Amino acid sequence: MALLDALLAAGQQILSPVTAAFALAAIGLNIHFGYTGLINFGQAGFVAVGAYGFALSVVWLELPIWLAILIAFAAAAVFAILLGIPTLRLRGDYLAIVTIAAAEIIRYTVNSSLFDDVTGGAQGITNNESQGSDYSSWLNQFNPLGEGRIELGPWVFTGTALWWSIVTWVIVGIVTLLVWLLMRSPWGLTLRGVREDPDAMASLGKFDSGIKLQALILGGVIGAMAGILYVLPSAVSPIDYNSRMTFNLFTIVILGGAATILGPIVGSIVFWTVLVLSEAMITWLVDIGILANFADAPQLRFALVGLALALLIVFRPQGILGNKKEMSFARS
Amino acid sequence: MPAVKHASDPILVAEGVQRHFGGVAAVDVELLEVPRGQITALIGPNGAGKTTLFNCLTGFDSANAGKWSFDGEPMQNVDRHRVARRGMVRTFQLTRVLGRLTVMENMLLGARQSGEKFSRSLFKPLWKADYDEATERAWGLLKRFKLDTKADDHAASLSGGQRKLLEMARALMTQPKLLMLDEPMAGVNPALVQSLLSHITDLRDEGLSILFVEHDMHVVKEISDWVVVMAEGRVVAEGESGPTLANPAVIDAYLGAHHDVDLRAIIREREAGRA
Ligand SMILES: Nc1ncnc2c1ncn2[C@@H]1O[C@H](COP(=O)(O)OP(=O)(O)OP(=O)(O)O)[C@@H](O)[C@H]1O
Numbered sequence: 001m002a003l004l005d006a007l008l009a010a011g012q013q014i015l016s017p018v019t020a021a022f023a024l025a026a027i028g029l030n031i032h033f034g035y036t037g038l039i040n041f042g043q044a045g046f047v048a049v050g051a052y053g054f055a056l057s058v059v060w061l062e063l064p065i066w067l068a069i070l071i072a073f074a075a076a077a078v079f080a081i082l083l084g085i086p087t088l089r090l091r092g093d094y095l096a097i098v099t100i101a102a103a104e105i106i107r108y109t110v111n112s113s114l115f116d117d118v119t120g121g122a123q124g125i126t127n128n129e130s131q132g133s134d135y136s137s138w139l140n141q142f143n144p145l146g147e148g149r150i151e152l153g154p155w156v157f158t159g160t161a162l163w164w165s166i167v168t169w170v171i172v173g174i175v176t177l178l179v180w181l182l183m184r185s186p187w188g189l190t191l192r193g194v195r196e197d198p199d200a201m202a203s204l205g206k207f208d209s210g211i212k213l214q215a216l217i218l219g220g221v222i223g224a225m226a227g228i229l230y231v232l233p234s235a236v237s238p239i240d241y242n243s244r245m246t247f248n249l250f251t252i253v254i255l256g257g258a259a260t261i262l263g264p265i266v267g268s269i270v271f272w273t274v275l276v277l278s279e280a281m282i283t284w285l286v287d288i289g290i291l292a293n294f295a296d297a298p299q300l301r302f303a304l305v306g307l308a309l310a311l312l313i314v315f316r317p318q319g320i321l322g323n324k325k326e327m328s329f330a331r332s
Numbered sequence: 333m334p335a336v337k338h339a340s341d342p343i344l345v346a347e348g349v350q351r352h353f354g355g356v357a358a359v360d361v362e363l364l365e366v367p368r369g370q371i372t373a374l375i376g377p378n379g380a381g382k383t384t385l386f387n388c389l390t391g392f393d394s395a396n397a398g399k400w401s402f403d404g405e406p407m408q409n410v411d412r413h414r415v416a417r418r419g420m421v422r423t424f425q426l427t428r429v430l431g432r433l434t435v436m437e438n439m440l441l442g443a444r445q446s447g448e449k450f451s452r453s454l455f456k457p458l459w460k461a462d463y464d465e466a467t468e469r470a471w472g473l474l475k476r477f478k479l480d481t482k483a484d485d486h487a488a489s490l491s492g493g494q495r496k497l498l499e500m501a502r503a504l505m506t507q508p509k510l511l512m513l514d515e516p517m518a519g520v521n522p523a524l525v526q527s528l529l530s531h532i533t534d535l536r537d538e539g540l541s542i543l544f545v546e547h548d549m550h551v552v553k554e555i556s557d558w559v560v561v562m563a564e565g566r567v568v569a570e571g572e573s574g575p576t577l578a579n580p581a582v583i584d585a586y587l588g589a590h591h592d593v594d595l596r597a598i599i600r601e602r603e604a605g606r607a
């Protein structure tokens with residue numbers, strides 16, 4: 001039964017570390033866009049900085065894991081400062097332009113054959129003990145589940161895969177808790193104040209650009225954390241960090257409900273299940289001959305996701321968890 | 333012969349403040365003094381430069397020339413948020429409420445709380461005391477401004493007059509030394525204007541200095557101790573409220589049919605007097 005398989009696959013996708021990593025990157029973007037009103041079109045760049053910063057520190061510099069993680073975070077913070085200082089005093093559009101350009105520069109740089117020796121160019125960084133390039137076996141040492149087959153209801157996992165899922169989702173849970181603590185505090189209120197009107201905030205003695213920079217750094221570091229989670233169970237591949245990743249993250253934030261604590265998690269889960277389901281549906285339509293088979297049929301699912309986003313914005317602009325009343329006050 | 337009248341013990345002194353837009357001198361003020369602990373009205377026709385002067389003095393616009401000091405300290409190169417922290421707090425002619433925050437949240441942002449520091453924000457015990465104190469102060473002000481029933485509403489849902497009130501109350505949350513109000517009574521209903529006026533005089537009696545822009549002459553007459561008249565970017569008259577408002581040239585400037593002509597005459601006269 002193709003349809004049942006598709007539903008099962010969609011269910012399993014919920015637990016996947018990719019879903020968790022996207023939820024985490026979206027939590028970072030939500031701090032930028034949802035809470036502070038910063039239009040960061042380069043969140044994929046922060047994710048890439050985290051992924052490469054971590055993997056390169058381990059594989060190339062052969063540093064201890066904890067230091068590699070710190071380096072990834074610090075690199076994201078520096079990236080945020082470099083992007084933020086020249087733009088945050090200006091209108092929002094400037095940050096948007098600079099972040100999209102910077103993210104592309106990062107992707108071109110790591111993708112370029114010029115730095116093949118370090119970054120692996122378009123091949124990226126392999127994560128395989130037998131090839132001597134590995135940055136995640138340390139985490140497998142702590143795996144209590146073993147490597148064998150584990151059945152959870154109708155779903156079958158390898159012990160390793162389930163361990164990755166648990167680790168990544170626990171991290172998402174901890175970060176969500178921290179973000180909740182931050183957002184209910186007076187500091188969190190200053191972010192939302194800046195989103196509404198930086199000038200009014202300045203008239204009350206708040207350093208609006210400084211608040212924006214703090215938000216940019218925090219969301220960027222969380223994006224870098226997502227980058228680490230994203231590459232831990234797989235390899236580092238430069239093509240992943242294109243603008244489509246940022247676009248998908250915006251979809252997730254808006255889908256779940258901007259400026260809500262759980263929105264990015266709900267958004268990521270819904271986004272990835274819909275993606276898996278629509279892929280299965282397209283394959284099925286091809287199988288039964290309704291849809292002609294063409295080479296990039298699976299890509300059609302992204303068109304469907306785009307359509308879903310457009311419909312969402314028309315019919316439920318506040319997203320799944322957002323506050324409708326608040327949305328009705330949104331300024332043009 | 334109208335000559336410059338000095339305020340005794342001014343809290344704000346501005347000299348030679350100029351702001352040009354293209355060839356137009358929106359502000360060209362030789363001397364402005366705002367007396368301490370009094371209510372000063374800044375009046376003048378539309379386009380006189382009152383709002384632009386506010387913007388320059390508070391760091392929201394950069395003056396092309398001039399220097400000014402607040403409470404004895406130079407302020408001309410101070411960042412706008414630091415101007416506010418030092419106690420010079422302004423409101424806006426076109427209100428700037430934080431629309432998708434509640435009225436209470438707007439008020440709380442007026443206070444300076446320890447929990448606004450990132451490093452203290454994670455643990456509520458570190459900021460709760462400040463927060464409770466600010467909340468209590470906010471309730472007091474909201475009651476005085478008849479906004480307490482609106483505390484949990486989004487500020488975007490307030491009427492124009494209510495927004496004016498919220499902005500003024502929010503500015504008071506900062507505990508300013510000099511409160512600079514740009515047309516605070518515009519759009520506020522007469523009954524509430526009366527109660528606000530007595531509130532403002534109360535604030536003065538508690539030691540606050542107030543500078544406000546106002547077009548309604550009844551309001552100006554009723555509460556101001558000192559009046560500064562601007563026209564075409566310049567200060568054309570200042571002094572104790574009573575005599576200044578009785579000055580026929582000032583009355584003409586405001587009400588006269590040929591006020592442009594009359595103002596130029598006053599400006600020439602003052603310049604002659606100074607030379
Ligand atoms: N950003 C700007 N660019 C160009 N001209 C400006 C700008 N801001 C103000 N002006 C001009 O400066 C002059 C003074 O304007 P300002 O807003 O200070 O007047 P005002 O005294 O506050 O008037 P009103 O009583 O109508 O509020 C006006 O002629 C206005 O057109």
Ligand SMILES: [Mg+2]
Binds near residue numbers: 382514
């Ligand atoms: Mg004005």
